[in-house]
Amino acid sequence: NAGVMQNPRHLVRRRGQEARLRCSPMKGHSHVYWYRQLPEEGLKFMVYLQKENIIDESGMPKERFSAEFPKEGPSILRIQQVVRGDSAAYFCASSPTGAVNTEAFFGQGTRLTVV
């Protein structure tokens, strides 16, 4: 049973380009969470999705950021018109249910560098 898979592991984008980060949850997991880790900081919650639905996006910047988790395929975190401040590690986690007593399993992260 493969763990949470994120790709790419490293992504370099020029300012103004788009970044697409993918997350394939563990088999059987229908709940996905995205976190951002800025350099020298902890992880900050961005968005929680369940298949085809955004449950909570309270941690997501209002502009340029969007997330989806389609019925088929991975969850995608999309950042439009990237700026240097978007450089960070983006982690995805998945869980089988959204209940509070479920531990989420994390992927290895995608490290985005904006040049």
Place this chain on the structure above:
Amino acid sequence: GEDVEQSLFLSVREGDSSVINCTYTDSSSTYLYWYKQEPGAGLQLLTYIFSNMDMKQDQRLTVLLNKKDKHLSLRIADTQTGDSAIYFCAETGRGFKTIFGAGTRLFVKA
């Protein structure tokens, strides 16, 4: 809002015990976690504790929870150089969000 705080750095000698401390504010915390992150790597769940427990031991790791003071600690016995990493305290309370501390950087001197 919920907050989790940790000291940023800890330096110990190889063979000594390391104690990493964490405080949190969410009184509805149900699960509390310790994660390890090595340079350039993802998060590895080390251990977790339910809020109705005071202590959990797992080989070299001991987690102590003082729910009254909202204080969590991780003790690593016989610390090795391979234990050098960033250790994140995290908690899940109401709902589903896991709130992370900023991480404690553990340096182990040979």
